[in-house]
Amino acid sequence: xxxxxxxxxxxxxxxxxxxxxxxxxxxxxxxxxxxxxxxxxxxxxxxxxxxxxxxxxxxxxxxxxxxxxxxxxxxxxxxxxxxxxxxxxxxxxxxxxxxxxxxxxxxxxx
Amino acid sequence: xxxxxxxxxxxxxxxxxxxxxxxxxxxxxxxxxxxxxxxxxxxxxxxxxxxxxxxxxxxxxxxxxxxxxxxxxxxxxxxxxxxxxxxxxxxxxxxxxxxxxxxxxxxxxxxxxx
Numbered sequence: 001x002x003x004x005x006x007x008x009x010x011x012x013x014x015x016x017x018x019x020x021x022x023x024x025x026x027x028x029x030x031x032x033x034x035x036x037x038x039x040x041x042x043x044x045x046x047x048x049x050x051x052x053x054x055x056x057x058x059x060x061x062x063x064x065x066x067x068x069x070x071x072x073x074x075x076x077x078x079x080x081x082x083x084x085x086x087x088x089x090x091x092x093x094x095x096x097x098x099x100x101x102x103x104x105x106x107x108x109x110x
Numbered sequence: 111x112x113x114x115x116x117x118x119x120x121x122x123x124x125x126x127x128x129x130x131x132x133x134x135x136x137x138x139x140x141x142x143x144x145x146x147x148x149x150x151x152x153x154x155x156x157x158x159x160x161x162x163x164x165x166x167x168x169x170x171x172x173x174x175x176x177x178x179x180x181x182x183x184x185x186x187x188x189x190x191x192x193x194x195x196x197x198x199x200x201x202x203x204x205x206x207x208x209x210x211x212x213x214x215x216x217x218x219x220x221x222x223x224x
Contacts, residue, residue, distance in 0.1 A: 032211055043201050043215040044153060051211075088153065096143070096158035096166040098213075102151070 002027040004101035006089050012107045019076040021104050023089030026070070033065055035074045036088040038103065044088055047074070079108045112136045114216035116202050122222045123192055131187045131219045133202030141210060142185045143203040144177065146170070147218075153201070159185065192223045 003026040013019045021035075032051045036044035050056045050063040050072070062075040072091075076083055086103040115134045123129050135142050144156040157167040159177050176188045185204075189196055199220050203213040 034211070038153075043218050045215065046212060049211045090153075096141075096210075097155050097168060099155070100153040 002091075002093070002099055004089055004091055004099050006087075006101035006104045008102060009105040010107050011104055012109060013079050014109050015079060015081060017079050017108075019079045019083065019106055019108070021074040021076070021087050021089075021106065023072045023074075023101055024070055025072070025089075025091045025099075027091065027093050027099075028067075028070065029093040030067075030070075030091040031094050032092040033063070033072045034088075034090040034092070034098070035061075035063060035072075036090060036100075037083075038086045038088055040086075047087075076106075079106075081108045081110045084108045114202055114204055114214050116200075116216040116219050118219060119217065120220045120222070122224065125194055125223055126191050128188065128190050129192055129221060131189075131200050131202075131221070133185045133187070133204075133216055134183050135185055135202065135204030136206075136214055137183070138206065139204035139214075140207045141165075141205045142177075142179070143205075143213060144187045145201045145203065145215075146198040147201065148195075148198040156187070189221075192221075194223050197221055197223045 034049045035047045038044045050065045056063045060077045064073045088103045089101040092098045117132045142159045147153045157171045158165045199218045201218045202216040205213045
């Protein structure tokens with residue numbers, strides 16, 4: 001069974017701090033890695049994706065991938081209360097099937 | 111900004127009934143997907159669809175489920191003989207063929223099976 005594991009949280013950080021969200025996956029054949037944000041009662045919204053080892057930055061967000069350790073992370077710099085949401089890690093092993101983790105709830109305190 | 115739309119927003123049905131969930135993908139997108147999310151649980155891939163045929167499906171997508179693109183704009187998910195455990199939020203998503211990694215999700219249809 002291919003799994004994506006995340007700490008359910010909640011992760012609580014003060015406004016302006018860096019939030020660090022982590023994810024591990026079981027399938028070594030995974031090729032594409034995604035971070036989605038999901039507000040309560042809403043649909044997932046893609047933040048960014050990464051498929052090469054290393055870091056990928058987009059504004060306040062940085063995704064980090066380490067395929068040897070089967071580990072993906074998302075850093076959110078200068079966290080804002082509006083960043084409070086559930087963050088979903090997802091992986092794809094080629095093809096179209098995307099496997100999601102259960103998500104980490106982030107709470108940014110004003 | 112173009113967006114994926116879904117109707118209805120909430121569907122209530124009796125166990126054993128058939129339901130059709132409707133989606134209008136972003137107009138120039140050619141890849142379509144259905145996901146479901148049972149309350150409090152993970153988002154689960156159901157099926158992907160391209161060029162009028164299923165390109166991949168999960169083990170959840172059994173004979174109870176079918177998808178169709180009946181015209182140039184709609185994409186539907188049919189659930190035959192609904193069960194209590196089919197109660198979930200169903201999300202449609204679409205992506206452009208040049209940006210397959212960027213899937214845009216619709217707002218979802220909440221299906222409640224009584």
